[in-house]
Amino acid sequence: MNSNNRLHKNVLNNGINVSRIFDYLFSHHHNIQSLLQQQIQQRVQKPVVYQQSGVQQSFNTIQPSQAYSNNNTYDITSFQQFFLICKAYHSRVFSLVAYRLVNSSMPKEFSEDLYWRIIYLYIDGLSTVEIANTLHMSKGVVNKIKKRYNRWACVINPFRGVPGRRKLFNRRDMIILRNLVSEKVDWYLDELVYEMESLTGKRASIAALWRSLQYLGITRKKLQKAALERNEIVRAHYLATIGEHYTRNQLIFIDESAKDERSLSRLYGYSLRNTPAQKKVVFVRGKRYTILPALTLDGFVAIDIFEGSCDKKKFVDFVLDQVVPIMNPYPGDNSVIVMDNARIHHDNELVALLEGLGCHVVFLPPYSPDFNPIETAFSTIKSWIRHNRDFMKACNDPIYALLVACSQITPQMAQTFFEASIYV
Secondary structure, three states: OOHHHHHHHHHHHHOOOHHHHHHHHHHHOOOHHHHHHHHHHHHOOOOEEEEEOOEEEEEOOOOHHHHOOOOOOOOHHHHHHHHHHHHHHOOHHHHHHHHHHHOOOOOOOOOHHHHHHHHHHHHOOOOHHHHHHHHOOOHHHHHHHHHHHHHHOOOOOOOOOOOOOOOOOOHHHHHHHHHHHHHOOOOOHHHHHHHHHHHHOOOOOHHHHHHHHHHOOOOOOOOOOOOOOOOHHHHHHHHHHHHHHOOHHHEEEEOOEEEOHHHHOOOOOOOOOOOOOOOOOOOOOOOOEEEEEEEEOOEEEEEEEEEOOOOHHHHHHHHHHHHHHHOOOOOOOOOEEEEOOOHHHOOHHHHHHHHHOOOEEEEOOOOOHHHOHHHHHHHHHHHHHHHOHHHHHHOOOHHHHHHHHHOOOOHHHHHHHHHHOOOO
16 A cells, blocks of 8 residues: 555544644645635546546545535545545645644654753753753653663663664674775775675675665775885884974974976866866976975975975075074974985985084984875965966966965964874
8 A cells, every 4th residue: 555545544544624624724824725716726627537446436626615514524525535636636735734634643753962952951950841841842752761861871772773674784794894994995896795795605786885884984085095115113113202302393394395387287177977077288397396395383484486496405505594593402492303305305414514503303204294294285285276276377476476375374274284294
């Protein structure tokens, strides 16, 4: 039996008073009289045919007053015709009203958040009646939630089964799936399907496996690739050294980044579904500009921008001319320079000079850009350049345009970059 037949059966069996329907319509719909008259004029002289249980019934449109008796009681024949007319005309207003009246005694499902409001008011000392009046719900619901909370310390039935179709994977299988995905993060769904079949003996479809991953809160995202040559022991030693001997107020991070014509190209675009998003972009590098900044918790405290690549001489000159004047002897603020293992950074004379001034020099572990907050700053700058590419193209002085881009890094952003790179 479909939902409409069940609704019709419930209306007839429950003895719904027709006056309730019309009272509801006239009280909630101001234009219901004109609506009824319009439908009657459109349907008059047009027979309505309704098929039920193999018996075909045909009758002409009736006036609403025929279903609304004088003594406000419901006549089963008139109401049956009224209900069939509403069903035949697909009147959403009538169907909704009848459904609401028939199902008015059905229990309502409240959200978990509202159930917790009951407990909050209960803890504040309100009585059951006061809680029910405040939240506009029955006292039975309030008592049920209070009893459940006192017994199980929760507001949702902990023994209620998961609604819907029975799941293919049980709890043990879901644990196996979670462990498998944590080890094989780059596998395709069909590979996971075959591996789960070998581990559990259950063959799931690709769609079912994807739903299981969604149930576990696992999503597919772009991989953050880490170098296979990375040495975790060396990285751990670096973290221990930084955490034991230095604070983030003492650290100055120095690195270089380059910008060319391709830096203005955006990575994402719009197109119709199942069609590629294409745009002609520059493939030639063009002129190359290098950004060489020094980052502290206050943002960029020194910066040099020049055309071409950075060599050891330019790097040493930058440190001596712009970074050393703002440094202090250890353990003062800005007393430790942190650099990666690029060849131009390893200059014994420069390291000896800095240590002679009472400053320290620390090199990052190999293949560890995630420990360098200036890398996040470079990513933010390049994102700003792509977003403001019209300004970058219109500016006659590329170095000035890059200075404007670098000025977007604020002290608040610098603190966020430090925290994201484990310098808390």
